[in-house]
Each structure stands twice: as structure tokens, then as C-alpha cells.
Amino acid sequence: MAASATRRIVETDRVAVAFSGGLDSTALLHVATRSGARVLALHVHHGLQPQADDWVVHCERVAAEFGACFASTRLTGAPARGDSIEAWARSGRHQALHDMATAAGADLLLLAHHRQDQAETFVLQAMRGAGVAGLAAMPRMHWRDGLCWARPWLDQPRARILAYAEQHGLRWIEDPSNADARLARNRLRQTLWPAFPGGEAGLAQAARWAQQAAALAAEVAKQDLAGLAPGERLDLPALTRLSPARASNALRAWLSRHTQAPASLVARLLEEWRPGSPAMWPAPGGELHAYRDGLFWFDGAVEAPPASLVDLSRPGLHPQPGWRGGWLVEAAPIGIAPARLVCLTQRARASADQFQRAPTSVPRSLKKACQEAGLPPWRRGGPLLLDGEGRLIAVAGLGVDARAFADQDEPQLSLRWLEDSALLQSEGAARNPA
Structure with missing residues (x-):
């Protein structure tokens, strides 16, 4: 139109x-x-x-x-x-x-x-x-x-x-x-x-009562999802421990971040999911995947954008449209020196990439690191951030590589990857603070 x-x-x-x-x-x-x-x-x-x-x-x-x-x-x-x-x-x-x-x-x-x-x-x-x-x-x-x-x-x-x-x-x-x-x-x-x-x-008047009921349902869903889905993963076992009405309400709210899901999809998902079993449900605009007892949204995009240069040295939201998400940069007690974030290379995952989860751990292949973190297969492609010397800084979904942390006496910034839906919520909160 x-x-x-x-x-x-x-x-x-x-x-x-x-x-x-x-x-x-x-x-x-x-x-x-x-x-x-x-x-x-x-x-x-x-x-x-x-x-x-x-x-x-x-x-x-x-x-x-x-x-x-x-x-x-x-x-x-x-x-x-x-x-x-x-x-x-x-x-x-x-x-x-x-x-x-x-x-x-x-x-x-x-x-x-x-x-x-x-x-x-x-x-x-x-x-x-x-x-x-x-x-x-x-x-x-x-x-x-x-x-x-x-x-x-x-x-x-x-x-x-x-x-x-x-x-x-x-x-x-x-x-x-x-x-x-x-x-x-x-x-x-x-x-x-x-x-x-x-x-x-x-x-x-009935419509006004329905407005109050809808507002109450939204408040309850927000409280439930704070524990069930702090990131992109919805905890399915925890969801099913709620009462049927509350589980349906929370699931509808979570789905609304990604798609206009029909009521029949909500009912099917709650009825068909079994603990430990992978499953997939088609949905308007993408797919829903149950993986390791978590529910994930996948929009079907598989082709990664070409490598590019990004500047993440300033706090704030930095959308990366080609990657369907963006980086949230915030001041933090443990993080990366801002000077290292001025000119970063952003690219897709390569077979030789390794990631170190913590200072006391050892570097692991990116595939192993993603598996250990429970990152589903369709979220393992990147983007990755590397500094001017080619050293790994961060991986979308995994966080900052421990080898990139700054010394304690330096100003520091944290990096966190947000998928599109979470990015939009953060942008909305920034525009309309409580």
C-alpha cells in the first residue's frame, strides 16, 4: 500500500x-x-x-x-x-x-x-x-x-x-x-x-474492563519474562511450571517481540513441547526452535554481511542492521579500554576462531564455546569483533573474550549483543524512560 x-x-x-x-x-x-x-x-x-x-x-x-x-x-x-x-x-x-x-x-x-x-x-x-x-x-x-x-x-x-x-x-x-x-x-x-x-x-464499559485486564496481563507477563527470558532464550521448563493461564500469557508476550502469532500456535507449542526434545514450529516471518529446553526465534536469515569497520568507543546502542541486531556499549567495572574499540573489524565466524570465556579458562574453538554456552546453531555465525591487531574482542551471544579485558586502573566499557527484538525494546526504553 x-x-x-x-x-x-x-x-x-x-x-x-x-x-x-x-x-x-x-x-x-x-x-x-x-x-x-x-x-x-x-x-x-x-x-x-x-x-x-x-x-x-x-x-x-x-x-x-x-x-x-x-x-x-x-x-x-x-x-x-x-x-x-x-x-x-x-x-x-x-x-x-x-x-x-x-x-x-x-x-x-x-x-x-x-x-x-x-x-x-x-x-x-x-x-x-x-x-x-x-x-x-x-x-x-x-x-x-x-x-x-x-x-x-x-x-x-x-x-x-x-x-x-x-x-x-x-x-x-x-x-x-x-x-x-x-x-x-x-x-x-x-x-x-x-x-x-x-x-x-x-x-x-466492557471494553474499558478489557483494557484493565490486558494491562494487568502485560504487567504479569513482564514480571514472568524477567526471569524466564532475560535474553533471547525462553526457559521452557520454567514456563511450564507456571499455571496454564499464566504460561499462555507469558508465551504470547514473548512471541509478540518477534511475530504476530495466532492463538493456535501458542496452544500447539504448549501442548507439543517435550523436555529435552528439539522441535520447530513455523510462524509468520520465521521459525520457533526448541533447543536444549529453550525456545528461540529464528527469522530464517543465514547469509552474513561482508566484514566492516565499526567504532564502539562510545556508550550507547550501536545497531548493525545487516546482522539483525546491535551492540550495547556501557560503562563497567570490568571491560575493555575505549581506545581499543575505536576501529574494530566486524565479521562472520571462521573455522580457526577461538574464544576464552574467563581469565582462568583456556581458549576453546568457537564451536565448542557456543555449545558450552547453549547457543543454538543458527546463532553461531557472528558477528565477531577484532581489534586492529586481529585479536578477538567479543562474539555475539558469548560476550567479551577474557583476553581483551583492560587493566583495572583504566576506564572500561562492556559490550553486549542484542538481537533485533531486544534492541528495539532497549531503544524504546531509552526514548521513553519510566
Whole structure:
């Protein structure tokens, strides 16, 4: 799914509003512009309705009347055969809104979803058999890719929004597709609310309870995984010693670091794994491997990048995209002198490489060292770091070679390899400290 260039270049704004031109977003844009904030109205042309070109003109005119800047994007492409039009449009719309907001320098995007939207989302998710994460429906606020998506009216009934719009004489678009009974949400609106006019508030409350349950499950999973998976390996025997519900919760959380795993995969893994037995389960985007009673994620990549020079003499995260991970450099009481880390060669493993685990141990072949450390076969390819004289400094998954440790009276840095998922978590923690 791609989007064409924006209709015009806009000045930098701090607050963006997703503006379809309908009742809800028109009222939200009106309120936002009356707040005194610098506001940017963002419109997405889906190319699905013959009136869509006229809607762009209408939205640009209304934004100007309200005193907001305006940008619009037209989606390109079309749903694949058999795909949901709603899902295609939603995915493209979200990407287009993100791209326009960030291009304009906004870090807050307001959406006009209200209580009825939340209740409908809860019902649709329930009919799909969703767990608490799905039943939690839409969050009031969340950060994604550097942009805060906020729904300030999620507890407001639509009737109140309509009353506001009529009070201020606002004009809005009526999308004829809202009456199309082929679309699941429209069928729900046409049947559920007439039959249960008071059900909206109860269903929205159920979604709030589900949000609390999902938050609690995430907290428990975080606590469990701190002991079960401090690194890339998930301890399967320890996982199965948890209660079934808690084990399933922790496994789902661990899998979410790597893939969008279906519920059936979680159930199969818990049922099929046997202590001491290697096993493999295909998953979206890769494979899950049970090895030495640990569960590992493998994305299928086997070709190592060519050797390169890297500078790891400064603390921080140093991503190495070709290797699907990166080095975390930190100050440490025992480590390597920064001067030795200025110009390192990073390369794949070679047959003659040896690694020394501790000052009192002897160098072993890298294969033996990996086996002793329980590093699975698909994690043994590197990268390795060597200094300017060709001496081994560190190996991904094994750590620093003991022969590289600095004298105690020198400033020292530690090196630790993080796989992509762990690297992203560390980057997120650095951007959003507690």
C-alpha cells in the first residue's frame, strides 16, 4: 500500500487532526481550532467513492474557515482479491496519516472515535473470538513510530457530538458507504443499536474492563519474562511450571517481540513441547526452535554481511542492521579500554576462531564455546569483533573474550549483543524512560 505525495507543503504544526469531513471529525477539528493550538487537518482520499475529489475540496475549504492548515493524500493501489476493503482502507489511512503528521512536525494526532465506535469495535472483536487484547478495542492514547494517536472523545456519545455540530452550524459530509450493508460495521449499526439502544454504554464499559485486564496481563507477563527470558532464550521448563493461564500469557508476550502469532500456535507449542526434545514450529516471518529446553526465534536469515569497520568507543546502542541486531556499549567495572574499540573489524565466524570465556579458562574453538554456552546453531555465525591487531574482542551471544579485558586502573566499557527484538525494546526504553 502506497500513498501519493501530499496535496501541498504545510508549515510545521504541533497538533494534527484526522479529518474525513464527516460529522465527528468536523466537530473535532472545530473544537481543536478553538483551543488556541496550531492545528493541521489531515485528509485521506481513499479513491473508493466517485465524490471523493469533491470531498477533498470541501475539507480544504472547511479547514481554512476554521483557521487550520490542510494536507491531503490519495491512496494508490487496491485491495487484493479476497481482501477486506475495510482492512485495506484502514491500513492505508493509518500509514498516510502517520506520514503526513510526521512530515509536518506534529507529534500528536487526534482522532474522532466516540463511544459508539468503541462499542462496535468490542462487538466485532468478540465475534472474531479475540482475547482481552482484542476486546480492549481502541486505546484512548498510544505512541506508535514517534507519533501519539489520541482519541479524546472515546467516552462521548455520538448524540452529544451531533448536538455540538448543530449548535455551531457546522457542515459535514454524509458518506453513502455508511449505508452499505456489505460492510460488517454498517450491518452492526443497522441491527444492533435499533434493537439495543442502551447497549452502547455497557459495551464501551466492557471494553474499558478489557483494557484493565490486558494491562494487568502485560504487567504479569513482564514480571514472568524477567526471569524466564532475560535474553533471547525462553526457559521452557520454567514456563511450564507456571499455571496454564499464566504460561499462555507469558508465551504470547514473548512471541509478540518477534511475530504476530495466532492463538493456535501458542496452544500447539504448549501442548507439543517435550523436555529435552528439539522441535520447530513455523510462524509468520520465521521459525520457533526448541533447543536444549529453550525456545528461540529464528527469522530464517543465514547469509552474513561482508566484514566492516565499526567504532564502539562510545556508550550507547550501536545497531548493525545487516546482522539483525546491535551492540550495547556501557560503562563497567570490568571491560575493555575505549581506545581499543575505536576501529574494530566486524565479521562472520571462521573455522580457526577461538574464544576464552574467563581469565582462568583456556581458549576453546568457537564451536565448542557456543555449545558450552547453549547457543543454538543458527546463532553461531557472528558477528565477531577484532581489534586492529586481529585479536578477538567479543562474539555475539558469548560476550567479551577474557583476553581483551583492560587493566583495572583504566576506564572500561562492556559490550553486549542484542538481537533485533531486544534492541528495539532497549531503544524504546531509552526514548521513553519510566
